[in-house]
Amino acid sequence: MEGLAIRASRPSIICSLPGLDGGSQRLPLSDGFLRLPTSSYAADKPKLVAKSASLHPISAVNVSAQASLTADFPALSETNVKEERINGDKNKPENIVWHESSICRCDRQQLLQQKGCVIWITGLSGSGKSTVACALSKALFERGKLTYTLDGDNVRHGLNRDLTFKAEDRTENIRRIGEVAKLFADVGVICIASLISPYRRDRDECRSLLPEGDFVEVFMDVPLSVCESRDPKGLYKLARAGKIKGFTGIDDPYEAPLNCEVVLKHTGDDDSCSPRQMAEHIISYLQNKGYLEG
Amino acid sequence: MSTNIFWQESPIGKTERQKLLNQKGCVVWITGLSGSGKSTLACSLSRELYTRGKLSYILDGDNLRHGLNKDLGFKAEDRVENIRRVGEVAKLFADAGLICIASLISPYRKDRDACKPFTFRLFSLKNILFDVYMNMSLQLCEARDPKGLYKLARAGKIKGFTGIDDPYESPLNCEIELKEKEGECPSPVAMAEEVIAYLEAKGFLQNQ
Numbered sequence: 001m002e003g004l005a006i007r008a009s010r011p012s013i014i015c016s017l018p019g020l021d022g023g024s025q026r027l028p029l030s031d032g033f034l035r036l037p038t039s040s041y042a043a044d045k046p047k048l049v050a051k052s053a054s055l056h057p058i059s060a061v062n063v064s065a066q067a068s069l070t071a072d073f074p075a076l077s078e079t080n081v082k083e084e085r086i087n088g089d090k091n092k093p094e095n096i097v098w099h100e101s102s103i104c105r106c107d108r109q110q111l112l113q114q115k116g117c118v119i120w121i122t123g124l125s126g127s128g129k130s131t132v133a134c135a136l137s138k139a140l141f142e143r144g145k146l147t148y149t150l151d152g153d154n155v156r157h158g159l160n161r162d163l164t165f166k167a168e169d170r171t172e173n174i175r176r177i178g179e180v181a182k183l184f185a186d187v188g189v190i191c192i193a194s195l196i197s198p199y200r201r202d203r204d205e206c207r208s209l210l211p212e213g214d215f216v217e218v219f220m221d222v223p224l225s226v227c228e229s230r231d232p233k234g235l236y237k238l239a240r241a242g243k244i245k246g247f248t249g250i251d252d253p254y255e256a257p258l259n260c261e262v263v264l265k266h267t268g269d270d271d272s273c274s275p276r277q278m279a280e281h282i283i284s285y286l287q288n289k290g291y292l293e294g
Numbered sequence: 295m296s297t298n299i300f301w302q303e304s305p306i307g308k309t310e311r312q313k314l315l316n317q318k319g320c321v322v323w324i325t326g327l328s329g330s331g332k333s334t335l336a337c338s339l340s341r342e343l344y345t346r347g348k349l350s351y352i353l354d355g356d357n358l359r360h361g362l363n364k365d366l367g368f369k370a371e372d373r374v375e376n377i378r379r380v381g382e383v384a385k386l387f388a389d390a391g392l393i394c395i396a397s398l399i400s401p402y403r404k405d406r407d408a409c410k411p412f413t414f415r416l417f418s419l420k421n422i423l424f425d426v427y428m429n430m431s432l433q434l435c436e437a438r439d440p441k442g443l444y445k446l447a448r449a450g451k452i453k454g455f456t457g458i459d460d461p462y463e464s465p466l467n468c469e470i471e472l473k474e475k476e477g478e479c480p481s482p483v484a485m486a487e488e489v490i491a492y493l494e495a496k497g498f499l500q501n502q
Contacts, residue, residue: 102337103344111349137306146314147306148390159382179362180383187351189390209361 108188113294114145116185118178118210119282121194122203122257123220124249125235126227128275132220132264133194135275136282140190143283145292148184150177152195165246171202178206185214190291198248200255213289217260218282224249226266261285311391317348318498319388319422322489324397325465326428327457328443329435331479335428335472336397338482339489343393346490348499350393353380368454373402388422393498401456403463422498425468426489430479432457 109115119136121129130151137147155177156163163169174197184191197203207215227249228236239247246252262285264278286292312318322339324332336352343350359366363379366372377400387394435457436444447455454460465471470492472485480488493499 103340103350107344108349108351111344111347134305141306141310141314144314146311146391148311148386150386158385159379176362176379180386182361183351183353183383184387184390187349187387187392189392 105186105188110294112146112188114188114190115214115291115293116188117190117214117216117286117291118181118185118206119190119192119216119218119286120181120197120203120206121192121218121220122197122260123222124224124227124254125196125247126230126232127220127222127266128264128278129194129196129220131275132218132278132282133192135279136192139276139279139283143292145190146188147190147192149192149194150181150184151193152177155180171199174199174202174206178209181206182209185210190286196248196254198252198254200257203257216262216282216285217257218262218264219257219260220266221256221263222266308389308391313502315349315391316501317391317393318502319391319393320493320498321384321388321394321396321423322426322493323384323400323423324395324426324428325400325468326430327432327435327462328399328455329438329440330428330430331482331485332397332399332428334482335426335485335489336395338486339395342483342486342490343499346499348393349391350395351387353384353387353394353396354398358383377402384423393493399456399462401460401462403465424470424492425465426470426472427465427468429464429471429473431474434474434479 105116119133121133123129133149133151137149140147152173156173159180160173160176163173174195177193177195181191181193203217207217209215231237235244235247236250238244239250248254262282264273264281267273283292308319324336326332333352333354336354340350340352358380359376362383363376366376377398380396380398384394384396439445443452443455444458446452447458456462470489472480472488474480490499
């Protein structure tokens, strides 16, 4: 007797099919496969609905009863199998979509239930980039979304530890971070890059690495006077004293974005614009653009 | 008053990400000659992990050279820098909670080993980076010659090609060694299953 074997990555899957005990939950055998006899669906062309107990993908393959099943068959996404019909031809089931053997970006998006992108937070030192990045990461985590933050500080001690603050090295610093952010976006991660990145050209280069829409530039629009009064790392003081040269905002320019996706403007009223509120603003943008679903 | 209170959110870290993904971040570093089957294994491993609901990503010597490492050539110092950068990115991926599969020839022992003891943000890669050595004979690899590179190297059209006129230093101490059995190479799925069994035994694939 031939049939269809369905394998789930979780112990149980739910399968409804006429002739199959009224569609109750069935447990696969010890090898992880649930076998369904062809005879139960040959005549009526019923709809096979199979879904795993979790969001994880399940796999289906047409087999003979004697086949020893291994893991060596393509994976189907849950939504494909849900809608499949099994026709009467035991040897050639139609409408079963077989995925390509390599896992692609959309497979990962399906697994994560989100779309990868890069949130590039730019602004003067002390404008609140890290604070917003932290709040954003937390707010997205609470929604079950996976993020990762790249900031100038952590990358400079690892990947970019061979670079200095000379102009060409600053450009290379941004380039490498852009390339890594692109990789994270390809994985399906919402990658938050939080760096001063003062030159428009360098930010635009990073934008060009990604597909349209996947680069979300967030400008922390905070006046220099406010940043300097915060001076969280004491750098403005050192720069004013001439102890640091080429410090952005003091003796090196910051080129504000001309056309970015999100602007977080300092209003002077901490109550109406907390880090969490600013994060929610970015999240609304992501929601509207469909990045928070698979 | 309340306007002066600044709430610093505690950051989301590796533990939280691992809980979300139901796995532990790690790096599977596949090394071996050109044609030994690294990319094929990487692909098979990624697929098998996916069917188990685990998130992985392949860092491939070839695709990185068109992006992050496009400024590097094949001189010895560039090879060293290539591996160094891939190692750093793999560390970031592992910190993100991903199972990072790095698939590159990486012929020099010193450079592969340099990735391991480095301490990054208070955690070490020492127990989360695993070497998988594709121990296939030069004969087998050359017979496959999937990219036609051995032919070019033998004809002297490529210089410094690993295995022909540049050394491959096999690992002295790798976690997993995959080799031919009675002259036959195991299937990609069988090899992937072996790597998965190892990761499972080490607790990287269980629910967090």
